[in-house]
Structure formats: structure tokens, C-alpha cells
Amino acid sequence: MKGGIVTITQLVFNFLSLCKLEPVHIRQGVWQVQVDEALMKELDGWRAQARLLQFTFEQKLAESYGAELITSGSYRLNTILQVIRKQGVLSHAHIPHEIFHEPSIRKKVLQNIGFDRRAYVLNSALHYGQYLLLDINVTQLGLDKVESIHHTTINLSTGEVLNFTLPPHLIQGGTTVPKESVLKRKCSFKQAYANATASICSELNRGDQDWIKQANHKLASEKKRLAEFFEGTTTLSQYEAKLKELEHRLTPKIQMDAIRGAILYVPIFYYRLVVVEPGGKERIQNLYYDPISNREELE
Amino acid sequence: MQETFTDFVINTKKDGYSCPFSLEISIQGFQAIVTELRKKRFDTWDWFSLARCGDQLALNQQQSPELLALEYLKERWQQSGVVPYPHQIMTAKQVIGEMQGQAILADEVGLGKTIEAGLVLKEYLLRGLAKKILILTPASLLWQWYHELSEKFGVVAGIQRTQWDWEYTDILIASLDTAKREPHAPIITSIPYDLLIIDEAHKLKNNNTQAYRFVNTIQKKYCLMLTATPIQNDLKELYNLIGLIKPGQLGSYRSFKERFVEDKRTPKNPQELRKLLDQVMIRNRRDEGAVQFTKRLVHPIILSLTPREQEIYERVTHFVQTTGRRAGYTNILPLITLQREVCSSFLATAFTLEKMMVNMAQEDLAIAAGLLKDLAEVKQNSKCDALEKLIGELEDKIIIFTEYKASQEYIRYRLEKAGYRTLAFDGTLSRGKKQWIRYMFQKDAQILVSTESGGEGLNFQFCNQVINFDLPWNPMRLEQRIGRVHRLGQERDVHIYNLITKDTIEEHIMYLLHQKINMFESIIGELDAILLHLKLGKSFESEIMEIFLAHQKQGEIREKLDLLGEQILHGQAQIKASSWELY
Numbered sequence: 028m029k030g031g032i033v034t035i036t037q038l039v040f041n042f043l044s045l046c047k048l049e050p051v052h053i054r055q056g057v058w059q060v061q062v063d064e065a066l067m068k069e070l071d072g073w074r075a076q077a078r079l080l081q082f083t084f085e086q087k088l089a090e091s092y093g094a095e096l097i098t099s100g101s102y103r104l105n106t107i108l109q110v111i112r113k114q115g116v117l118s119h120a121h122i123p124h125e126i127f128h129e130p131s132i133r134k135k136v137l138q139n140i141g142f143d144r145r146a147y148v149l150n151s152a153l154h155y156g157q158y159l160l161l162d163i164n165v166t167q168l169g170l171d172k173v174e175s176i177h178h179t180t181i182n183l184s185t186g187e188v189l190n191f192t193l194p195p196h197l198i199q200g201g202t203t204v205p206k207e208s209v210l211k212r213k214c215s216f217k218q219a220y221a222n223a224t225a226s227i228c229s230e231l232n233r234g235d236q237d238w239i240k241q242a243n244h245k246l247a248s249e250k251k252r253l254a255e256f257f258e259g260t261t262t263l264s265q266y267e268a269k270l271k272e273l274e275h276r277l278t279p280k281i282q283m284d285a286i287r288g289a290i291l292y293v294p295i296f297y298y299r300l301v302v303v304e305p306g307g308k309e310r311i312q313n314l315y316y317d318p319i320s321n322r323e324e325l326e
Numbered sequence: 327m328q329e330t331f332t333d334f335v336i337n338t339k340k341d342g343y344s345c346p347f348s349l350e351i352s353i354q355g356f357q358a359i360v361t362e363l364r365k366k367r368f369d370t371w372d373w374f375s376l377a378r379c380g381d382q383l384a385l386n387q388q389q390s391p392e393l394l395a396l397e398y399l400k401e402r403w404q405q406s407g408v409v410p411y412p413h414q415i416m417t418a419k420q421v422i423g424e425m426q427g428q429a430i431l432a433d434e435v436g437l438g439k440t441i442e443a444g445l446v447l448k449e450y451l452l453r454g455l456a457k458k459i460l461i462l463t464p465a466s467l468l469w470q471w472y473h474e475l476s477e478k479f480g481v482v483a484g485i486q487r488t489q490w491d492w493e494y495t496d497i498l499i500a501s502l503d504t505a506k507r508e509p510h511a512p513i514i515t516s517i518p519y520d521l522l523i524i525d526e527a528h529k530l531k532n533n534n535t536q537a538y539r540f541v542n543t544i545q546k547k548y549c550l551m552l553t554a555t556p557i558q559n560d561l562k563e564l565y566n567l568i569g570l571i572k573p574g575q576l577g578s579y580r581s582f583k584e585r586f587v588e589d590k591r592t593p594k595n596p597q598e599l600r601k602l603l604d605q606v607m608i609r610n611r612r613d614e615g616a617v618q619f620t621k622r623l624v625h626p627i628i629l630s631l632t633p634r635e636q637e638i639y640e641r642v643t644h645f646v647q648t649t650g651r652r653a654g655y656t657n658i659l660p661l662i663t664l665q666r667e668v669c670s671s672f673l674a675t676a677f678t679l680e681k682m683m684v685n686m687a688q689e690d691l692a693i694a695a696g697l698l699k700d701l702a703e704v705k706q707n708s709k710c711d712a713l714e715k716l717i718g719e720l721e722d723k724i725i726i727f728t729e730y731k732a733s734q735e736y737i738r739y740r741l742e743k744a745g746y747r748t749l750a751f752d753g754t755l756s757r758g759k760k761q762w763i764r765y766m767f768q769k770d771a772q773i774l775v776s777t778e779s780g781g782e783g784l785n786f787q788f789c790n791q792v793i794n795f796d797l798p799w800n801p802m803r804l805e806q807r808i809g810r811v812h813r814l815g816q817e818r819d820v821h822i823y824n825l826i827t828k829d830t831i832e833e834h835i836m837y838l839l840h841q842k843i844n845m846f847e848s849i850i851g852e853l854d855a856i857l858l859h860l861k862l863g864k865s866f867e868s869e870i871m872e873i874f875l876a877h878q879k880q881g882e883i884r885e886k887l888d889l890l891g892e893q894i895l896h897g898q899a900q901i902k903a904s905s906w907e908l909y
Contacts, residue, residue, distance in 0.1 A: 033379045041376050042327030089401075100397020104481075108380050113883030115369045117362035125436025140508050162378060164355070170426065172453060174388055176381055216363070220356050228349070241346050249574075268543070268574055275518070276426070284352040286381060288359040289374055320602055 035082055036106060043108065050082075057094050059081045070106045075147070110218075116287050120160075120198045124153055124294035127318050132296050136316055139323060145303040149295065149311065155204045156214045156235055156276055156317055157183040158291040159219045160193075165227060168240035168280040179223040182320055183212035186219060188226040189320070193291075204292045210315075224283050241278035249273055293319045388453060389590065393418060395448040399479065400690055408478055410445070410814065413610045414438050418445035420608060427455075427548030430527065430570045430607040432556045437610050438814045439552045440474050446550060448479045456520035462541070463525040465501040468762070469787070471525070472499055475686065489513060502529065506540040510523055518545040527551035530565035530570060532544050542570055556607065560590045562755075564603075572606050595699055600614060620790075621819040624811055626836060629672070629712045630828045634671075639830060640856040642668045642675060645693055650875045662799075662871045669832045670796035671709070674732035676701040700704045709825055710740045716823060717746065723767065723789040727807045728796050734775050740772060751776035778803055793823045795833050800866045801894070804839060831874060834883055838870075842891030 033041070043050055044061060050060040058080045067075035081094040089096035095103045133148060140146040159181045167173045180189040214222075241289065253273060257266040296316045303309050313326040366631065369377075377628055381417040403410065413433075421429045421442075427450070431439045437853070447455075450456035461483065463471055468485050468540045475481040475497075484491060486500035492513045504525070505514055524530065530538045530551075549571045557564045565582050568575050576582045576599075578794070588594040631639060646661045660682050676698055680889050683694050702899060717724065731752055738748045748762050749771045766786050780797065789811050798804050812820040824840075827834050873886040 034385075038376070038379055038383060041379075042374075045376060045872055096401060097749045100394060100396075100400070102398060102401050105398060107658045108384050111377055111380035111720075113377075115374035117359050117367065118371050118374035119372075160358075161359075162381065164381075172455060174385055175610055176385055178378075195375075198371070217356075217359055220353075224351050243346065250575035254574075256569075258578065265493065265542075268545070272545060274549075279347040280350060281347060282352065285355040285359055285496065287354075287374065287377060288363075289371075290363075305542075325403045 035097060035099065035249070039082075039084075039104075039107060042107055045247045053081075054092070056085050057081065057092050066110075067326040068230050069110050071177075076157065080138040082315045083194065110296045111218070118200070118287075119202050119205050119292070120289055120291035121155065121202050122197050122294060122319070123191075123199055126197060126293060127296075129276065132318060133298070134271050136296075136298060136314060136323065140300070142304060145316065146300045146312075147303075148277060153154045153158035153208065154295040154297050155292040155316070156295040157209065157210045158189075158293055158319070159216065160184055160289040160291050161220065161223050161285050163223060163227060164284050164286050165231070166280075166282040167231075167238060171238070172247060173238070177223075177227050179216070179226060180221055180291070181219040182317070183214050183219060184210065185320070185322070186214035186222050188222050193319070198291065202292055210295060218287060223285075227283065228281075239279045242277060246274070246277040249277060284323075293317065330632055333786060336396055338715075353845050357846065364797065372409065373674070392472065393422075393445065393449050394452040395445050395479070398452060399448065400533065403478070406443075408442065411438065411814070413443065414442045418449060419549065421446050422449055425606065426605065426841055427521070427550075429549075430551045430553065430567060430571065432607055432609040434555055434562055434612050435554045436485050436813050437612065437810070439477065439554070440471070440525070440813070443550050443552055444475060444479045444481070447475070447521060447523065448481060448547075450548065450622060451481065457499070458517065458519050458545070459521040459523070460514070460519050461497075461499045461523040461525070462502040462505055463499065463903050464529075465503060467502060467525060468499050473761070475499075492517060494750050499731065502537055502541075509641060515540070515543045515545070519547070521548045521550070522546040523550045523552070525552045527553040527567060528555045528563070531564040531566055533569065538566065549700055556609075561587050561593060562590075568606055576602055606852045609853075620812070620816050622808065622821055623821050624840060625821060625823045626826055627712060627716065628824055628826050628833075629708055630827050631708050631739055632706050634704060635706060636829065638697070638704060639670065639827075640782075641697060641700075643831070645697060646691070647875055649690060650871070658868065658871055658875070662867050665831060665871065665874070666796070666799065666867075667733075669827055670699045670728060670730050670828050671707060671733040671736050672704050672773065673736045674730040690711075707736070708741075709713075709795065712825055713793065714740065717741070717773065720791060722772075722791060724773050724774065724791045724793060725786060725789055726793045726795050727778065728775070729778060729798055730796070731777060733795060734777055737775050741775075747771050748773040753777060765850050778807060785813060785815070786811050787813060787817075790818040791821045791823070792818065793825065795825055795844065797826070797832055797839065798823060799835055799870050801839055802866075803829070833868070834874075834887055837884065838887045838891055839866075842888065843894050 037156050040050070046066060048062065048066075051056040052199070053059050060078045062078060064075070064077040067077055067098055083089050083092065083094040084097055086096060086098065088094060095101075095108070097104045126220060133151070135147050135203065137148070142223050144309055159180065161179045163177045163179060165175050167175075178192055181187070195223055217266065250270065251265070254267055256270075260266070296318070298314045298316070300312045300314055302308055302312050315324040315326075316322075317324075336461075342761035346585050353401055370591065383858075387397075395418075397416065399408075403621075409865070414437075417433075421427060421431075431442050433439045433442070438788075447456070447459060461471055472485055474482055475483050481497060483497040483499050486492070486498050486504065489509055491498055491500075492510065500510075502602070503511060514891070522804070524541065530541055532538060533542075551567060551571060553567070556567055565579060578583065583634075586599045587598055593599050612808050630636075637752075642664065646665045648658070650658050650661050660678065663676050664675060664682070665677055679694055679698050679701070683691060683698070686694055696811075715724070726737060728737060734752060736749060738750055741748050747770075751760065751763055763774070767786070774786075792808060792811055794804075794807065798807070808820070808822060823837060826836050869890065873883060873890070877883050877886060
């Protein structure tokens with residue numbers, strides 16, 4: 028299953044398929060599926076029992092056949108969404124090395140050595156570097172609440188946050204990567220999280236800030252009103268409490284929280300090069316090339 | 327490499343922003359990821375990709391400008407027959423969008439303030455804007471709130487029982503009277519709530535009360551206050567209420583008085599005041615066509631007592647009048663009860679009389695003993711005969727209301743004997759039992775015999791026939807009875823059958839409630855405010871009793887009741903004129 032935008036129908040069928048359930052199409056637009064007790068409990072709480080779930084995606088059919096309606100905002104969709112969203116907190120995946128055309132990479136690496144120097148490959152190997160995919164939920168709380176999900180990718184070798192989203196079709200689930208070929212990460216997870224949130228902050232910084240202005244304006248006018256109300260009274264503690272309450276309610280906020288993450292193994296091409304300097308002197312150098320970050324590291 | 331989170335400081339730059347804001351970076355989600363990593367628990371990439379799609383889909387739903395709760399609850403409401411009214415949806419949108427969750431919901435009685443508050447609550451929950459929620463209500467409404475939230479909104483709240491609940495239950499329903507007391511109050515005020523809902527908020531109209539001071543100190547992000555009567559006697563009440571959710575909205579009290587108060591009940595600059603009120607208060611009115619209520623159809627059934635019953639009635643009335651006059655109208659509560667019971671059933675009268683005899687003066691004791699003997703001997707009950715006949719003619723579910731437990735038992739005995747299956751409902755039942763009986767009534771039985779206290783706080787919209795076996799003297803209590811079935815969600819016209827015994831005090835009560843103030847067919851609404859406005863200085867029942875004790879001629883009694891009825895109508899008009907022009 029690849030990421031991307033899916034419809035409600037796709038989501039439900041993918042969910043059932045992952046639960047190893049096969050819905051039966053009983054009539055146009057209406058399906059039935061026998062759901063076991065464990066899943067029903069997940070969906071409807073501890074009292075639920077195994078049952079035949081009849082569902083549809085159309086209001087009219089739901090009324091005609093007494094099927095459960097699965098549509099935007101419906102109860103059943105919400106219970107399915109709740110179960111789905113509890114899954115996949117952490118996963119791992121890799122980008123297969125075959126995707127990259129190694130001879131082209133080798134050529135590019137050798138060209139990058141410089142015009143006045145020559146180099147040839149003594150030997151080469153394939154390693155894997157680690158990336159952290161973090162989905163971060165960002166809530167902008169002003170007069171309204173606006174939520175967004177940011178998919179960030181952090182290079183765990185450098186701590187760098189990629190400024191683009193990896194195309195989902197490149198990523199394959201699970202890992203067939205040999206352990207010994209995985210390069211150690213140099214960036215801690217918490218540093219990676221910190222970098223990701225900082226990157227989102229600067230992204231938001233470049234965006235529209237009217238919502239902050241509006242909320243601050245409202246806060247200022249409410250504060251003024253409150254101050255007038257308490258003017259001349261001796262109930263300072265009450266005023267402070269009300270002021271605190273007001274600030275808590277109206278101060279614009281940005282809240283961030285990670286919702287899920289995945290370790291992504293990315294092929295790193297290693298070359299042991301013999302570099303011939305203009306004077307004819309030869310040096311041996313190790314070069315790691317990361318095709319995702321398009322970064323070379325020379326040792 | 328081991329990660330530690332204690333020294334986790336994230337360097338983020340806020341400098342680029344032109345305005346101040348706060349940045350909160352949570353490590354909760356990140357910690358969960360790292361924990362999985364340490365335990366080497368990797369999910370498959372397929373699940374990961376699906377979860378990502380799920381995140382995006384959920385987010386798209388969240389960003390919808392429409393209320394998420396409406397879509398979410400659509401099916402639930404279809405199944406349970408709940409139809410949200412446009413004014414309720416508009417109100418919820420306005421509270422969330424324009425009022426930033428700080429509002430007084432002041433709809434007139436019966437327009438569904440609870441539904442509006444529930445919608446706002448659900449919306450905040452779905453949007454992830456509220457987690458810790460406190461609902462403060464009168465104790466009698468705790469279970470009603472619980473069921474409304476659970477049945478209509480799929481929100482399972484807790485009902486506060488111990489002092490630990492405040493901290494450990496995210497959505498809690500509690501009685502305001504309990505909450506304001508030690509040891510609860512300090513715990514509550516130390517907790518920051520996302521949403522605070524206060525039902526019957528007019529109880530907080532006085533800023534010198536403990537309840538007001540307590541609510542004022544609760545830390546809250548969003549606050550909803552529900553009341554049908556934001557002003558009862560004084561504009562200051564409204565000022566106080568608004569001060570709880572948005573202090574300063576109407577300026578300081580001094581400036582408020584100068585700018586907006588003509589006298590206690592008359593506003594100055596009503597247009598300007600309304601503008602300010604519109605920012606914090608929403609009031610939907612019935613006459614604006616917000617809701618089309620079904621009709622109330624009244625069927626008075628006048629029945630005659632047998633000569634023997636009539637004779638005993640007269641004797642009991644005479645006994646009540648002489649004893650009451652002798653006592654100088656003081657301590658007349660037992661006498662009122664006796665007089666009311668004699669119109670209900672002789673069994674109930676006998677029980678009360680027997681209790682009264684313990685402290686009775688010697689001169690009355692012989693009369694009371696004679697009465698008691700005669701009451702016990704009468705086997706006939708014309709009212710119950712009429713009731714049996716009426717039930718025989720009715721189909722569908724019926725609620726029979728009586729004020730007295732003895733009458734309730736007698737009615738059930740008679741009906742069961744006649745082959746009807748009945749259920750009993752009274753104030754002594756536990757909350758769980760009440761719910762169970764309500765469920766049984768809805769699913770199975772045809773007849774529910776209830777005392778008023780039994781029906782309090784529970785709704786029976788699935789039933790549309792009410793029989794008043796006896797009439798309460800207080801219009802508030804009558805409205806509460808009818809309000810159990812005639813409210814939002816009732817799809818059929820409601821039939822109210824009143825069993826009235828001819829030539830008794832009941833006939834006069836019926837005249838006052840039905841002909842004079844047209845209590846049955848129209849919802850008077852704000853009755854509690856009106857009765858308060860009358861400033862009787864005693865209970866409404868005592869007022870009526872005194873009329874009976876002071877006057878023997880039927881014409882005089884009628885005249886006095888006319889006057890009382892006029893007072894009620896006048897009070898209603900005055901309240902409307904003084905405050906309602908604001909909304």
C-alpha cells in the first residue's frame with residue numbers, strides 16, 4: 028500500500044484487508060463482513076460482540092437496507108478511523124538500491140573530484156544510512172483552531188531536515204537491509220525531533236501570520252475591558268486570576284506533537300577511490316554518497 | 327543510544343514572528359514513538375501508510391466549517407428520533423464561532439437549552455478543544471443530564487459521588503450545592519477546566535452568595551450558563567450572571583447603573599444594552615417560531631360523588647375549616663394536606679388523619695376518630711370508577727399522576743384488579759430503579775402511576791396521555807407534570823384528562839388553573855419567576871387554603887381566586903415588559 032490521498036471507500040477496504048477480512052458485496056453498494064469479537068471490541072468498546080457488519084457508503088442505501096453508513100463524519104467511519112490511527116505508531120522501511128542507477132552515480136562521483144585531478148574506483152560497496160520520518164501534528168490556536176500534519180524527514184547522519192517530501196513510490200515496507208551494512212546514526216532522536224520542529228517553525232514563519240495578529244488584538248481588547256471592570260476595586264487576586272484565565276484562552280498558540288514515526292533505510296554508495304593529484308601523486312580516499320540528500324562525504 | 331527526556335529542551339526560534347504567541351512542543355507523542363523503538367515494536371509499512379491516510383482524513387473532517395457533531399450524531403439521532411431544530415444548531419455555531427465558548431443560553435422554557443449545550447460540548451470534544459469538563463446542575467437534574475448526554479450525544483459522563491471524582495473523571499456531572507461545599511470546593515477551584523456548564527444558572531443571580539463566589543473562582547476556558555430567566559426581579563441579576571463569564575462586558579457596576587438602569591426592572595438605552603448582551607447571550611423565543619410545539623388538549627371529566635362520599639367530604643372540610651380558623655391560620659400545612667387528600671382518595675385522607683391525631687387537641691380527637699372510622703368504612707371510590715372507565719376507552723400509553731403515595735397504591739390496586747398492567751413511580755425509588763421503570767414503561771407496560779416527585783427530572787415524550795387523578799394547587803407543579811410529556815421531541819398532541827369532583831375544592835382549583843390562567847393549554851413559561859414576583863410571603867398552596875378558610879360562600883371564594891389569577895397574569899405581563907424587551 029502506498030501513501031497519498033485515499034477516499035473513504037479505499038480506506039475502509041484497505042482496513043478490512045489488513046484485518047484479513049473479506050467483505051461480500053451483497054447488492055449494489057452494500058457489503059457485509061463478519062467481524063470477530065476482538066475487532067468489534069476495538070471498534071465499539073468492551074461490550075461489543077462478534078457480528079455481521081453490513082455497511083454502505085450511500086445515505087439512501089443505508090436507510091433502505093438498514094446498513095451502517097460510512098461517510099464523512101459518520102459514527103462507523105469515526106470508529107474505524109480511531110482503530111486505524113492507533114496503529115502504525117512506529118514502522119520501518121527502506122529505499123531499494125536498485126532504484127538508483129549505480130554507474131551514473133559512480134560517474135557523477137568521479138566527475139566531482141575536480142578538473143585537475145583524476146580518480147578511479149579501487150572498490151565499492153553498498154551501505155545504508157538511517158533517516159527518521161516523523162509526522163508532526165501542528166495546531167495553530169488563535170480565534171479558530173487550524174490543524175495540519177507535517178511529514179518531516181530527518182537525516183540521522185547529519186541531523187539535516189529534508190526540504191522535500193520523499194515520493195511514496197520509492198519507499199518499500201519492512202527491511203531486507205543487512206545489519207552490518209547499516210551506518211551508525213550521528214544524530215540523536217531527540218535532536219532530530221528538535222530539528223524537525225524548528226524546521227516547521229521556520230516554515231510557518233514564512234506563512235500567513237494574520238491569525239496571530241487577530242488573536243492578539245482580541246486579547247488586548249478583552250484585557251482592557253477586564254482592567255476597566257476591576258479598576259478601583261481591591262480584589263487584585265481575583266483580577267489576576269481572571270487575567271490568567273483570559274490569557275490562557277486567547278493567547279495565540281502553536282502546539283506541536285509527533286504522531287507517528289518510521290526509520291527509513293536509504294542506500295549509501297561507498298567508493299574507495301584512488302585520487303591522482305596534478306603532480307601524479309596518488310592518494311586513497313573513502314567517499315560516501317547519499318543519493319537522497321545528494322551529499323558526498325569524503326574521508 | 328539512550329534518550330532521556332528530563333533535559334529535553336527544544337531550541338525553537340520565535341524571533342521571526344512579528345506578534346507574540348506561545349509555542350508548546352509536546353514530547354508525549356515522540357516519547358511513544360521512542361518507546362516503541364526501544365522495544366523494537368515495528369508495525370508494518372501498510373498499517374503505517376493506512377494510519378497516515380487516516381490522519382489526513384480525520385484532519386480534513388476537522389477542518390470542516392460545519393459542526394462536526396451534526397455529522398457524527400446523524401445516525402444516532404435517526405435511530406433515537408432526535409431532530410435538532412435550526413435554532414439549536416444556529417446557537418451552537420454562534421457560541422463556538424462568535425462567542426469563543428463563553429455564553430449564556432437563555433432560551434425560553436422548552437426550547438432545548440440542554441441540546442444546545444450538548445452540541446457545543448460534543449463539538450469541542452470532537453475538535454479536541456475540551457477534555458476536562460464540569461457540568462453543575464441542581465441535584466434533581468443529574469441523571470437527566472447523564473441520560474441526555476449519553477443517549478443523544480454518545481458522551482459518557484460520570485456523576486460525582488466522591489471527592490476523588492473531581493480529579494479523575496474527565497467529564498463530570500455534579501450538583502452545584504455539593505460542589506460549593508467543603509471539601510469539594512477547594513479541589514474544584516484548583517483544577518483548570520476546559521468547559522464549565524451551569525444549568526439553572528439563575529441560581530447564581532446574587533453575587534453575595536456562596537454559590538456565586540464559588541463559580542466565579544472556577545478556572546475555565548469555555549463557560550456555558552443555562553437559564554430561562556436571566557432576569558427575575560432586578561437588572562443587577564443579569565449583570566452578575568454576565569460578570570461570571572465575561573467580567574467587564576457591561577463595564578463596572580457603577581457605569582452599568584448609570585448607562586443602563588432606569589429602575590430595578592426597566593433598562594435605559596435598551597438598544598445599546600442589547601448590543602452588548604448579544605455578544606454573550608442567546609435567547610430564542612417560542613413566539614419567534616423557533617419551534618412548533620404540539621397541542622395540549624384538555625379534557626375535564628367532572629364526576630359526582632355518591633351521597634355518602636359527599637357527606638364525608640363535607641365533614642372533613644368542616645373539620646379542616648374549624649380547626650384552621652381556631653389555629654388562626656398558623657401551622658396549617660397538615661390541614662392543607664388533609665383538604666387536598668380528601669379530593670384524591672379516602673385512603674390517603676385516613677392515613678394523614680391518623681398521623682394528625684397523635685398531636686391533636688382533646689376537643690378534636692373525638693371528631694377525628696369518628697371521621698377515621700367512616701373513612702375506613704367507605705368502600706366506594708367514584709373517582710377510581712371514573713378512572714377505570716376512562717382507561718377502558720383509551721389506547722396507548724398513559725401516565726396517571728397523583729400527589730399521594732396512598733392514592734397511588736390504591737389506584738394500582740384497582741387497576742391491577744381490573745386486569746391492567748401498571749408500573750409505579752415515586753420519589754423513594756433509587757435513580758437506577760427509576761430508569762429501569764421508565765425503560766419498562768417505554769417498552770412494555772401501558773400504565774404508569776406516578777407521584778410528582780417520582781416524575782421529576784425524567785422525560786416521557788413517548789407517551790402523550792396524562793391523567794391528573796388529583797390536581798396540584800400550585801401551577802408550577804402542574805406544569806412540571808405536563809412538562810414530562812409535553813416537551814421537545816413530543817410528536818403528537820398531548821391529551822390531559824383532569825378528574826374533577828363536583829362541588830369540592832377541586833372545582834375551584836380547576837377554575838383557577840384552567841379558565842383563569844389557562845394553565846393547561848399554554849406553557850406559561852417562567853412560572854417560578856412569576857410566583858416569586860407575586861411576593862406572597864407564603865406558599866401558593868397556603869394562599870389558596872387561606873382563601874378557603876376565610877370564606878365559606880362559593881361566590882366569595884370565586885372572587886378571591888379571580889383576584890389571585892389576575893395577579894399571576896399581571897406578574898407575567900410585568901416581567902415580560904420589564905426585561906424581555908432587552909432580548
